[in-house]
Amino acid sequence: xxxxxxxxxMPTYSPPxxxxxxxxxxxxxxxxxxxxxxxxxxxxxxxxFPYPSGRIHMGHVRNYTMGxxxxxxxxxxxxxxxxPMGWDAFxxxxxxxxxxxxxxxxTWTYDNIADMRGQMKPLGLSIDWSxxxxxxxxxxxxxxxxxxxxxxxxxxxxxxxxxxxxxxxxMTVLANEQVIDGKGWRSGAEVERRxxxxxxFKISDMAGELKSALDGLDNWPAKVRLMQENWIxxxxxxxxxxxxxxxxxxxxxxxxxxxxxxxxxxIAVSPDHPVAKSLEADNPDLAAFIDECRKMDTxxxxxxxAEKKGIDTGVRVKHPVYDGVELPVWIGNFVxxxxxxxxxxxxxxxxxxxxxxxxxxxxxxxxxxxxxxxxVEVESEALVPAKTETVVYIDHFAGITETTSQHGIDATIxxxxxHDLGEGQTQYRLRDWGLSRQRYWGxxxxxVHCEDCGVVPEKxxxxxxxxxxxxTFDIPGNPLDRHPTWRDTPCPSCGKPAKRETDTMDxxxxxxxxxxxxxAPRADTPTNLDDAAYWMNVDQYIGGIEHAILHLLYSRxxxxxxxxxxxxxxxxxxxxDALFTQGMVTHEIYLTQDDKGRPVYHLPExxxxxxxxxxxxxxxxxxxxxxxxxxxxxxxxxIIASYGADTxxxxxxxxxxxxxxxxxxxxxxxxxYKHLTRVWNICDRIGAMDKEASGEGDNDLLRAMHKTIHDxxxxxxxxxxxxxxxxxxxxxxxxxxxxxxxxxxxxAIMTLAQLMAPMTPHLAEDIWAHQGGAGLVTTAPWPxxxxxxxxxxxxxxxxxxxxxxxxxLTVPADLDKAEVEKQALxxxxxxxxxxxxxxxxxxxxxxxxxxxxx
RNA sequence: GCGGGCGUGAUGGAAUGGUAGACAUACCAGACUUAAAAUCUGUUGGGGCCUCGCCCCGUGUGGGUUCGAGUCCCACCGCCCGCACCA
Numbered sequence: 007x008x009x010x011x012x013x014x015x016m017p018t019y020s021p022p023x024x025x026x027x028x029x030x031x032x033x034x035x036x037x038x039x040x041x042x043x044x045x046x047x048x049x050x051x052x053x054x055f056p057y058p059s060g061r062i063h064m065g066h067v068r069n070y071t072m073g074x075x076x077x078x079x080x081x082x083x084x085x086x087x088x089x090p091m092g093w094d095a096f097x098x099x100x101x102x103x104x105x106x107x108x109x110x111x112x113t114w115t116y117d118n119i120a121d122m123r124g125q126m127k128p129l130g131l132s133i134d135w136s137x138x139x140x141x142x143x144x145x146x147x148x149x150x151x152x153x154x155x156x157x158x159x160x161x162x163x164x165x166x167x168x169x170x171x172x173x174x175x176x177m178t179v180l181a182n183e184q185v186i187d188g189k190g191w192r193s194g195a196e197v198e199r200r201x202x203x204x205x206x207f208k209i210s211d212m213a214g215e216l217k218s219a220l221d222g223l224d225n226w227p228a229k230v231r232l233m234q235e236n237w238i239x240x241x242x243x244x245x246x247x248x249x250x251x252x253x254x255x256x257x258x259x260x261x262x263x264x265x266x267x268x269x270x271x272x273i274a275v276s277p278d279h280p281v282a283k284s285l286e287a288d289n290p291d292l293a294a295f296i297d298e299c300r301k302m303d304t305x306x307x308x309x310x311x312a313e314k315k316g317i318d319t320g321v322r323v324k325h326p327v328y329d330g331v332e333l334p335v336w337i338g339n340f341v342x343x344x345x346x347x348x349x350x351x352x353x354x355x356x357x358x359x360x361x362x363x364x365x366x367x368x369x370x371x372x373x374x375x376x377x378x379x380x381x382v383e384v385e386s387e388a389l390v391p392a393k394t395e396t397v398v399y400i401d402h403f404a405g406i407t408e409t410t411s412q413h414g415i416d417a418t419i420x421x422x423x424x425h426d427l428g429e430g431q432t433q434y435r436l437r438d439w440g441l442s443r444q445r446y447w448g449x450x451x452x453x454v455h456c457e458d459c460g461v462v463p464e465k466x467x468x469x470x471x472x473x474x475x476x477x478t479f480d481i482p483g484n485p486l487d488r489h490p491t492w493r494d495t496p497c498p499s500c501g502k503p504a505k506r507e508t509d510t511m512d513x514x515x516x517x518x519x520x521x522x523x524x525x526a527p528r529a530d531t532p533t534n535l536d537d538a539a540y541w542m543n544v545d546q547y548i549g550g551i552e553h554a555i556l557h558l559l560y561s562r563x564x565x566x567x568x569x570x571x572x573x574x575x576x577x578x579x580x581x582x583d584a585l586f587t588q589g590m591v592t593h594e595i596y597l598t599q600d601d602k603g604r605p606v607y608h609l610p611e612x613x614x615x616x617x618x619x620x621x622x623x624x625x626x627x628x629x630x631x632x633x634x635x636x637x638x639x640x641x642x643x644x645i646i647a648s649y650g651a652d653t654x655x656x657x658x659x660x661x662x663x664x665x666x667x668x669x670x671x672x673x674x675x676x677x678x679y680k681h682l683t684r685v686w687n688i689c690d691r692i693g694a695m696d697k698e699a700s701g702e703g704d705n706d707l708l709r710a711m712h713k714t715i716h717d718x719x720x721x722x723x724x725x726x727x728x729x730x731x732x733x734x735x736x737x738x739x740x741x742x743x744x745x746x747x748x749x750x751x752x753x754a755i756m757t758l759a760q761l762m763a764p765m766t767p768h769l770a771e772d773i774w775a776h777q778g779g780a781g782l783v784t785t786a787p788w789p790x791x792x793x794x795x796x797x798x799x800x801x802x803x804x805x806x807x808x809x810x811x812x813x814x815l816t817v818p819a820d821l822d823k824a825e826v827e828k829q830a831l832x833x834x835x836x837x838x839x840x841x842x843x844x845x846x847x848x849x850x851x852x853x854x855x856x857x858x859x860x
Numbered sequence: 861g862c863g864g865g866c867g868u869g870a871u872g873g874a875a876u877g878g879u880a881g882a883c884a885u886a887c888c889a890g891a892c893u894u895a896a897a898a899u900c901u902g903u904u905g906g907g908g909c910c911u912c913g914c915c916c917c918g919u920g921u922g923g924g925u926u927c928g929a930g931u932c933c934c935a936c937c938g939c940c941c942g943c944a945c946c947a
Binding site: 170309439442445554556673684804808849 | 861866874884885900928929940947
């Protein structure tokens with residue numbers, strides 16, 4: 007007999023409808039506007055703001071979703087939340103686009119911002135959009151110019167000569183990124199180094215303070231603190247003036263290992279050292295070598311990797327302690343002018359680089375010490391023991407013999423100071439921050455160059471110094487240089503014709519204080535002290551690990567500089583109380599080759615089961631960061647269109663710990679969607695239950711619920727979003743199978759909605775409304791776990807024998823140690839293993855484990 | 861080259877020094893269906909044996925500390941991030 011099935015029009019989970027509805031509801035209730043009030047604590051959560059490339063990508067979705075979870079959780083736990091968004095809008099890509107496709111960087115940038123804002127809004131982020139700004143808004147960069155002038159007055163900015171990459175064909179300055187294998191990316195010409203006068207922030211003056219203050223940043227990842235510490239690079243050493251034999255003064259060398267002075271066999275100076283420069287004119291060989299050095303990449307990585315080369319200058323210096331010993335002065339391509347004094351002494355026996363150099367150029371190798379009981383001379387491998395190891399110094403001038411290198415260094419510094427041969431010094435690796443950029447699309451540096459008055463700050467009432475709109479990018483170089491009506495201006499001091507500075511600021515300047523501007527984005531001063539005092543510091547900052555050093559260090563410097571110049575109140579020197587560095591979103595790469603064997607990449611949406619639509623098999627390359635060039639990108643808009651924002655949000659949080667990379671997979675997204683549908687269906691089922699229905703297992707369900715509240719709360723507070731989601735999966739399964747009463751199930755589904763709300767806010771609102779919850783789930787108070795519901799009466803302990811699990815034992819949770827031991831020893835597994843003997847030792851960790859050692 | 865990080869089933873991953881593999885994917889099996897999809901249920905690290913119970917091996921490799929190591933220490937291998945003008 008055939009059954010007749012009537013198909014009811016089952017309501018289904020419909021994200022487009024739900025998400026639009028609740029976004030509108032939030033907007034109408036204006037729930038995300040940051041408000042100040044005395045009755046609640048404040049919470050400032052910030053994600054590193056995006057560069058307006060024009061398209062949001064999954065990395066953005068992950069970053070902003072994490073911040074949103076925190077922001078929504080803090081809102082639910084009774085905080086006044088500040089969660090703003092802006093645009094890091096200056097930079098090279100806008101100029102590149104103008105060169106490549108025409109148009110104007112300004113139009114390109116603002117169009118991109120409009121596009122990206124439109125792409126971001128469907129994510130349902132709890133952002134206070136009323137505070138939005140872009141760093142290319144004159145209202146923003148004008149305030150930045152004002153900060154610059156105050157820094158200048160406070161002596162925090164100065165000018166000095168520094169090198170840039172110069173493309174001799176395009177006649178333009180290149181960024182490191184634009185130098186490919188030593189050649190300009192457009193022209194292909196050999197890049198040269200060129201010296202320009204540029205502006206610098208005196209960040210090195212604060213090196214010691216920036217280093218020591220790292221200790222207080224307890225809520226920063228230890229690895230970021232360590233990276234910053236190493237970057238700042240504090241070292242204790244000595245500045246030694248080596249006297250030239252030609253009576254032409256001294257060459258000062260900085261060394262952290264003066265204890266190896268016995269083994270000194272040469273001096274190496276930077277190609278940019280004054281000694282090198284002074285000899286260049288009369289010595290063609292030196293000039294040729296220095297010229298070759300100037301063609302090297304300016305990046306530190308390239309310098310370090312390059313073959314170590316040098317040339318003897320012919321100059322000799324006297325050894326500071328050994329009378330009659332002379333050392334040759336070489337120019338070394340590996341010596342940095344920016345670090346120390348731009349000159350070092352080489353001790354080949356105790357430094358591998360110096361040893362390689364000495365062997366190459368046949369310079370003497372002489373030990374300053376050897377290891378106790380092993381007095382061998384260095385041959386092909388330098389002897390570099392840890393500074394804490396004891397070594398035996400060879401006829402050391404300060405009279406030290408068998409001691410640690412660390413003590414040897416200190417004793418040598420004391421000896422040099424006592425004999426007036428040098429001065430102990432604490433040096434930092436950190437260099438001053440060069441902020442001048444020879445580009446158009448950046449914040450103009452607000453100074454004027456006057457023939458009579460020199461460098462004159464622009465008057466504050468003339469700010470902002472706005473970028474002119476009538477510029478073209480048909481030829482390389484900075485359009486500001488060839489814009490007479492903008493460039494020519496009266497001197498602010500004497501009024502005579504003068505010229506504006508045409509360099510603009512590094513975009514890192516823009517991002518070094520935007521977090522402070524968000525506290526009063528429309529103020530007619532850079533900040534409003536009252537608002538800054540209320541909202542600062544950023545309680546939780548979230549962004550990529552790639553910013554671990556520069557951006558964060560520059561921001562820490564800026565906060566101090568703004569404090570000094572009165573733009574931030576005291577206590578804001580460390581602007582980010584807590585930092586979280588999240589991982590990337592990755593995807594597999596699909597590759598085929600064209601008929602010439604060249605690689606052809608394919609978009610994920612064009613690949614099904616490892617094949618293209620025409621059946622061609624693709625090679626699958628393991629996951630890597632999503633990038634346009636590899637085509638391994640998934641467009642968030644496409645995902646939102648097919649599954650909804652909640653699915654995208656849920657997935658980017660679910661699969662990996664937030665600090666690690668997450669691989670985007672179609673099946674993972676599908677699973678997230680299925681799960682949300684399941685939750686929606688459970689809600690629907692409970693809604694259809696008889697309100698008076700009784701059931702079984704109410705207490706079990708509620709216990710599970712309280713455990714889930716506890717675990718999810720902990721997960722959200724500790725950035726364990728993936729773990730929190732695993733708990734939510736578990737609780738959903740429990741609820742799905744539950745036969746409990748309507749009352750208990752309704753409580754469970756409403757709590758589930760609340761716990762899911764930070765991650766999937768639209769679905770949560772819909773469930774909340776469906777079950778007749780009051781108001782919005784977004785503003786409902788966060789559920790609190792009942793401690794009484796969390797404790798259980800018994801506990802099951804694994805029993806190990808010699809560290810290997812051999813059984814288990816269930817005992818009352820409060821049973822004392824001795825009794826646990828007694829019961830454990832009585833178990834079959836232990837009895838069998840003991841075989842009539844007695845254990846050597848029994849370890850009982852209450853509530854955790856029993857280990858019997860036999 | 862230097863600094864930092866990571867490495868666990870077929871896959872993403874879980875695990876305050878205390879039961880390795882939670883949760884999810886994939887696969888396989890079952891239920892429902894004429895069928896498929898959807899949904900639901902269950903199995904799945906490898907090997908072995910006196911096969912419904914137990915044993916051995918197992919967290920990149922090799923050492924070490926510990927009653928006990930994925931976790932701590934040392935060395936090595938591989939991958940990722942940063943290296944100061946990419947943002």
